[in-house]
Amino acid sequence: MDIDDPSRPLPPAVLHILMALADEDQHGYAIIQSITVRTGGRVKIGPGTLYRSLHRMLEEGLVVELDERPSPDQDDERRRYYRITPLGRKAARAEAARLAELVRLARISGLAPRKA
Amino acid sequence: MRFYRLLLRLYPASFRENYGEELIGVFAAQQRRTAGFLPRARLWMVTIADVLLNAARAHADILRQDLRLAVRTLRRSPAFSITAIVVTALGVGATTATVTLTDFVLLRPLPFPDSEQLVKIWQGPPDRPPTLRGLSGTNDVSPGLYLGWKSLSPVFSSMGAFGTVTSNLTGSGDPERLDGAVVTYDALPTVGIAPALGRPFRVDDDREDAPCVVLISQSLWRQHFAGERSALGTRMILDDESCEIAGVMPRGFDFPSRTTQFWRPVRFAPDAATDFGDRYLRIIGRLKPQVSFEQGRGALAAASAQLARTTSADRANVSAVMISLRDEINDQSRMLLITMAAAAGCLLLIACTNLASLTVARATTRARELAVRTALGAGRRRLIRQWLTESALLAAVGGSIGLAVAIGAIPTAIRLVPTTLPIAEVPSVDLRMLAIAAIATLGTGIGFGVLPAVRVARRPAATDLREAGRSSAGRGATRLRGALVVTQVAASIVLLVGAGLLIRALERVQATPPGFDTSRVLTLRTFLPWSKYGPQATRTHFYQRVLGDVARMPGVTAAAYTSYLPMTFRGGIWDVTIPGRPVNPARPDFASARFVTPQYFRAMGIPLMAGRAFDESDSERTQPIAIVSASFATTYLDGREAIGATFTFGPAGRRTIVGIVGDVKVRGLERRSEPQTYLPYTQQGDNQVMGYSPKDLVVRFDPAHGDDDALLAAVPAIRRIITGADPAQPISDVQPLSALVDGETGTRVIQVRVLGAFALVSCLLAAVGLHGLLAFVVSTRTREFGVRLALGAQPRQILALVARRGMWLGLVGVVAGLAVAYDAGRWLDSLLAGISPTDLMTLSVAAGLSLLVTIVSSLLPAIKAARTNPRDAIQAE
Numbered sequence: 001m002d003i004d005d006p007s008r009p010l011p012p013a014v015l016h017i018l019m020a021l022a023d024e025d026q027h028g029y030a031i032i033q034s035i036t037v038r039t040g041g042r043v044k045i046g047p048g049t050l051y052r053s054l055h056r057m058l059e060e061g062l063v064v065e066l067d068e069r070p071s072p073d074q075d076d077e078r079r080r081y082y083r084i085t086p087l088g089r090k091a092a093r094a095e096a097a098r099l100a101e102l103v104r105l106a107r108i109s110g111l112a113p114r115k116a
Numbered sequence: 117m118r119f120y121r122l123l124l125r126l127y128p129a130s131f132r133e134n135y136g137e138e139l140i141g142v143f144a145a146q147q148r149r150t151a152g153f154l155p156r157a158r159l160w161m162v163t164i165a166d167v168l169l170n171a172a173r174a175h176a177d178i179l180r181q182d183l184r185l186a187v188r189t190l191r192r193s194p195a196f197s198i199t200a201i202v203v204t205a206l207g208v209g210a211t212t213a214t215v216t217l218t219d220f221v222l223l224r225p226l227p228f229p230d231s232e233q234l235v236k237i238w239q240g241p242p243d244r245p246p247t248l249r250g251l252s253g254t255n256d257v258s259p260g261l262y263l264g265w266k267s268l269s270p271v272f273s274s275m276g277a278f279g280t281v282t283s284n285l286t287g288s289g290d291p292e293r294l295d296g297a298v299v300t301y302d303a304l305p306t307v308g309i310a311p312a313l314g315r316p317f318r319v320d321d322d323r324e325d326a327p328c329v330v331l332i333s334q335s336l337w338r339q340h341f342a343g344e345r346s347a348l349g350t351r352m353i354l355d356d357e358s359c360e361i362a363g364v365m366p367r368g369f370d371f372p373s374r375t376t377q378f379w380r381p382v383r384f385a386p387d388a389a390t391d392f393g394d395r396y397l398r399i400i401g402r403l404k405p406q407v408s409f410e411q412g413r414g415a416l417a418a419a420s421a422q423l424a425r426t427t428s429a430d431r432a433n434v435s436a437v438m439i440s441l442r443d444e445i446n447d448q449s450r451m452l453l454i455t456m457a458a459a460a461g462c463l464l465l466i467a468c469t470n471l472a473s474l475t476v477a478r479a480t481t482r483a484r485e486l487a488v489r490t491a492l493g494a495g496r497r498r499l500i501r502q503w504l505t506e507s508a509l510l511a512a513v514g515g516s517i518g519l520a521v522a523i524g525a526i527p528t529a530i531r532l533v534p535t536t537l538p539i540a541e542v543p544s545v546d547l548r549m550l551a552i553a554a555i556a557t558l559g560t561g562i563g564f565g566v567l568p569a570v571r572v573a574r575r576p577a578a579t580d581l582r583e584a585g586r587s588s589a590g591r592g593a594t595r596l597r598g599a600l601v602v603t604q605v606a607a608s609i610v611l612l613v614g615a616g617l618l619i620r621a622l623e624r625v626q627a628t629p630p631g632f633d634t635s636r637v638l639t640l641r642t643f644l645p646w647s648k649y650g651p652q653a654t655r656t657h658f659y660q661r662v663l664g665d666v667a668r669m670p671g672v673t674a675a676a677y678t679s680y681l682p683m684t685f686r687g688g689i690w691d692v693t694i695p696g697r698p699v700n701p702a703r704p705d706f707a708s709a710r711f712v713t714p715q716y717f718r719a720m721g722i723p724l725m726a727g728r729a730f731d732e733s734d735s736e737r738t739q740p741i742a743i744v745s746a747s748f749a750t751t752y753l754d755g756r757e758a759i760g761a762t763f764t765f766g767p768a769g770r771r772t773i774v775g776i777v778g779d780v781k782v783r784g785l786e787r788r789s790e791p792q793t794y795l796p797y798t799q800q801g802d803n804q805v806m807g808y809s810p811k812d813l814v815v816r817f818d819p820a821h822g823d824d825d826a827l828l829a830a831v832p833a834i835r836r837i838i839t840g841a842d843p844a845q846p847i848s849d850v851q852p853l854s855a856l857v858d859g860e861t862g863t864r865v866i867q868v869r870v871l872g873a874f875a876l877v878s879c880l881l882a883a884v885g886l887h888g889l890l891a892f893v894v895s896t897r898t899r900e901f902g903v904r905l906a907l908g909a910q911p912r913q914i915l916a917l918v919a920r921r922g923m924w925l926g927l928v929g930v931v932a933g934l935a936v937a938y939d940a941g942r943w944l945d946s947l948l949a950g951i952s953p954t955d956l957m958t959l960s961v962a963a964g965l966s967l968l969v970t971i972v973s974s975l976l977p978a979i980k981a982a983r984t985n986p987r988d989a990i991q992a993e
Contacts, residue, residue: 029142046162047142048170051135056177080138
């Protein structure tokens with residue numbers, strides 16, 4: 001992932017995770033559920049994919065880990081929380097812009113549905 | 117849940133440590149939310165897929181990271197990296213090349229179907245023990261023996277015979293000499309290979325009066341007929357006979373030898389079944405599927421005994437010698453190949469120990485780095501994994517280069533293999549070779565990667581934070597490296613001794629006098645086709661015309677023709693019967709037979725010891741005479757006066773001896789030759805023993821034509837003379853006589869070069885290993901040396917201290933190596949041409965050379981130590 005290079009796409013899972021974290025800090029399982037709900041069940045991330053992506057995102061500085069807090073919806077067991085960083089927001093915005101540009105080009109070629 | 121934990125073990129340890137609990141928590145939550153058999157099953161399937169996929173990806177991520185780091189780290193220490201790669205490449209390359217060759221020749225199945233059932237059969241003396249290995253004392257068989265044994269051996273599903281010939285191809289472009297074979301109609305089907313194009317031989321093709329048909333090889337087909345199918349049915353002219361091309365054999369069909377270009381039916385004469393005298397055939401037999409080799413041999417022995425009983429001919433009283441096609445490679449060649457493989461193994465061992473030593477040294481210095489990084493939180497296992505990746509990378513790069521080197525070296529190495537072995541021209545690069553290289557690489561990689569990693573893993577981290585060299589662990593590493601150096605020195609001694617022995621054997625063979633004078637003599641071959649040159653008169657005319665013109669050429673002092681030059685033809689021996697000398701049918705007297713023109717002995721420089729040489733007055737009308745070699749007189753005439761004695765000589769009948777000449781090594785420099793007999797070329801007879809018609813031209817030049825180039829410059833003129841005498845006559849095998857004799861030692865020269873190269877490389881590696889170790893020791897003791905020097909020690913003493921350490925290691929290695937070499941030398945015995953395997957001179961020179969190398973590689977670090985500046989050394993830490 002190279003966020004400074006606008007032509008290199010972010011892996012889809014990473015974008016979804018960043019979107020899930022955009023509003024609030026979440027722990028692993030909540031991120032999975034959030035993504036499922038947002039996409040209406042069309043996109044489901046497995047735990048392995050999630051943590052692998054989080055690992056890389058941590059190394060790239062797109063998210064940070066927070067101290068463990070009890071989670072209200074998981075029997076109060078301590079879970080690690082993740083927070084998006086400014087760099088992460090920047091990366092997500094850049095990716096969204098890239099995708100928007102792609103859609104625009106697709107519309108010109110008649111391959112995307114016109115805005116209603 | 118337990119199962120899920122188990123699945124998680126697929127992930128890398130570091131990943132598991134970080135996220136294991138999270139993963140379990142998520143899975144637990146998912147399980148709580150799912151109820152019902154089908155949804156649960158689905159959850160499991162999805163989860164398993166998730167784990168498998170991501171575990172693989174996680175490992176890949178780590179590998180990518182490690183590789184990038186490894187490349188960076190290795191780039192920072194180029195000396196180590198390049199040394200490691202070069203050493204690996206050498207070890208893997210040498211091993212792959214020699215093992216591939218050995219595998220190809222000795223282990224792989226022959227390229228014939230069911231090749232374990234194929235055997236070759238010769239004749240031997242009747243009292244030959246059936247289990248005797250090797251082919252000494254055996255001879256080609258005659259048609260009578262072949263046909264007789266064939267009819268009496270039901271254990272063979274088929275049995276064919278073949279002989280090798282060389283023929284003139286004319287009628288298309290320049291006349292050319294081709295190697296080929298005459299075969300019975302069932303010889304090629306016995307081998308089991310059918311023509312790729314056209315048809316095989318039929319029984320009708322093999323009758324004496326049948327029209328001539330041939331099968332040709334792929335390479336001949338492509339060269340002369342452009343690979344066109346229309347070549348079938350056309351004719352080619354072999355030895356002046358027009359032969360129809362019936363078919364083309366498949367690519368890579370190399371029977372009976374790799375140079376065979378065509379096959380013709382042997383076309384026995386009607387009386388072949390009683391012909392026991394003309395020995396020119398070899399038999400190839402296929403045992404029936406259920407029959408074992410031992411059973412076959414027994415049945416064949418019974419058959420030969422029965423044939424001897426039922427025929428009255430003495431010459432049928434022989435034993436049949438059967439050898440499986442695979443075992444035909446003679447013991448010398450097998451020994452050679454195994455020796456080469458062992459030498460390569462030695463080299464690989466040295467390479468591995470060298471690498472291990474290098475890496476242990478590196479590990480010791482990096483132990484501190486490991487300890488610091490561990491203290492800072494990096495996983496220990498992760499670091500070790502990283503090191504292993506480094507080693508694997510080095511091994512992979514080195515191994516690939518080694519494989520490339522091996523592939524490049526194979527064409528040279530294949531020259532060690534005799535051409536009569538039915539293997540492809542060059543072993544192709546294939547899976548087996550790659551597998552061999554991979555195993556060698558893996559062994560090396562493990563050898564030098566795992567060892568230090570394991571050592572480091574076992575030590576508690578705290579000790580490493582102290583001085584790397586001075587800790588007890590550091591000393592242990594140094595002791596280990598010392599042991600490795602000793603091993604290397606010992607192994608290099610073994611190789612040096614081996615190479616040295618082979619060098620001495622080569623010298624001895626090269627120094628063997630061949631019995632003739634090879635300086636300033638040119639030879640070439642003009643094979644006279646039998647159909648055209650049957651009558652004695654036609655041959656006489658040809659020789660006289662050619663020799664007359666050649667003798668008149670400038671610089672020529674003598675010119676002559678002979679049936680076969682010495683060392684070019686294994687056989688050509690006839691029975692000798694001396695009146696008054698008891699005949700032992702089990703071990704008849706024989707001598708080699710050659711027809712020569714009068715100037716032969718002068719041209720060859722063979723001394724005339726008594727009586728006279730042939731001259732032009734000896735013709736078919738004068739008394740049948742012979743000239744014999746000195747050993748003939750001493751062996752067969754028991755001190756009687758040789759000149760004037762008579763004897764019966766095979767098909768040549770009764771002969772009177774008129775002269776005695778010196779012996780020559782007919783069978784080669786290393787073999788024992790039987791006594792020689794020479795007959796005048798004019799007394800061969802019409803259509804008699806045509807195979808012995810003189811074909812080798814010998815031309816001796818005066819001293820002005822000193823070197824080989826001057827000799828070869830005369831060839832065009834000779835060619836013109838021969839074409840003038842017969843326009844359809846090609847010439848072949850043009851070479852100086854000295855080259856012929858040198859060719860006898862060709863294989864040995866290659867042996868010496870290869871083993872010598874191995875020995876030198878191993879010496880170098882051992883020197884590098886020793887130097888590296890001492891340099892390391894010096895670097896860790898710099899402070900101590902500084903203190904000593906400051907306290908008044910002489911630099912000389914420091915030098916002695918370090919040098920002594922090196923010398924001691926070298927000495928132990930030399931002694932150990934000599935012990936092994938002394939014992940192992942026996943193995944090489946058959947290759948040594950009489951040199952003793954414990955030859956003192958060789959052992960001494962090897963030891964001396966190794967000690968010299970040891971001294972030099974010890975001196976450099978020792979000098980550096982002695983030059984230590986005390987102030988800098990003490991302040992350095």
